[in-house]
Amino acid sequence: MVARRVALQTLLACALLALTGFWLYEISENPSNQLFGSTLVSGPADQRVVALTFDDGPNPPYTTAILEVLEREHVHATFFLVGRAVAAYPSIVRREVRDGDAIGNHSWSHAHLILMSPAQLSSSLARTDAAIYRATGAHTRIMRPPFGARDWLVLAQARRLGYTPVMWSVPLANDWEEPPPQTIADRIVPYVHDGAIIVLHDGNRGIVCANGHVPAKTCDRHSEIEATQLIIERLRREGYRFVTVPELLSLKGNATRTPAPGSE
Numbered sequence: 001m002v003a004r005r006v007a008l009q010t011l012l013a014c015a016l017l018a019l020t021g022f023w024l025y026e027i028s029e030n031p032s033n034q035l036f037g038s039t040l041v042s043g044p045a046d047q048r049v050v051a052l053t054f055d056d057g058p059n060p061p062y063t064t065a066i067l068e069v070l071e072r073e074h075v076h077a078t079f080f081l082v083g084r085a086v087a088a089y090p091s092i093v094r095r096e097v098r099d100g101d102a103i104g105n106h107s108w109s110h111a112h113l114i115l116m117s118p119a120q121l122s123s124s125l126a127r128t129d130a131a132i133y134r135a136t137g138a139h140t141r142i143m144r145p146p147f148g149a150r151d152w153l154v155l156a157q158a159r160r161l162g163y164t165p166v167m168w169s170v171p172l173a174n175d176w177e178e179p180p181p182q183t184i185a186d187r188i189v190p191y192v193h194d195g196a197i198i199v200l201h202d203g204n205r206g207i208v209c210a211n212g213h214v215p216a217k218t219c220d221r222h223s224e225i226e227a228t229q230l231i232i233e234r235l236r237r238e239g240y241r242f243v244t245v246p247e248l249l250s251l252k253g254n255a256t257r258t259p260a261p262g263s264e
């Protein structure tokens with residue numbers, strides 16, 4: 001009888017532990033939760049602005065083609081770069097900066113930051129920053145955790161290193177599965193709001209396909225090019241102005257500093 005009760009209690013404890021683990025894993029990747037510390041999820045909710053962000057590059061020829069769309073449309077975007085790809089394609093990063101786009105740190109190899117020790121996490125961000133600095137002569141102060149996965153330690157460490165962690169407010173379009181461009185746009189545009197942050201992918205976890213032993217399909221991001229064009233056209237028609245993440249941060253900073261009418 002006692003043995004049965006112990007077995008039942010053990011079973012219950014295991015189930016509870018599994019549920020808690022699952023819940024923690026789910027919220028660790030939820031872009032808007034602030035449970036683990038503050039992150040930038042969106043900009044000011046009273047301004048018709050939107051930030052386009054691209055993760056996981058640089059990744060030619062797709063990143064270059066996206067840069068051409070942005071240039072033609074006079075839109076500045078934000079690229080969250082993977083260090084190993086920056087080291088492989090520094091000239092694309094230089095062009096992003098020259099074009100007026102903003103860049104952010106997306107770790108060295110797109111590993112889960114929550115599985116890293118503080119020293120490994122620091123090294124992943126520092127190595128990426130060094131590659132960005134070698135390519136452009138500039139440092140970045142914004143970062144996005146791969147998979148959006150973070151916990152208290154990751155965010156505290158990122159902030160200690162001087163980074164503002166940046167998430168997103170428009171649901172992911174599963175664009176990495178390369179659906180048709182129209183589908184990507186349809187999955188994004190209806191969810192855009194004032195101050196929104198959109199995520200697209202110009203690369204695949206910073207994998208460098210030019211290395212030869214990687215199938216070209218791994219890096220295929222052709223749908224993103226036309227999707228970028230469609231999203232820009234449709235949001236322009238809705239009256240949106242495109243800004244970079246640092247611009248969004250400064251708009252938000254100004255909004256919080258500006259006293260409300262009638263107040264001190």
Ligand SMILES: [Zn+2]
Nearest residue numbers: 055056146147
């Ligand atoms: Zn990513």
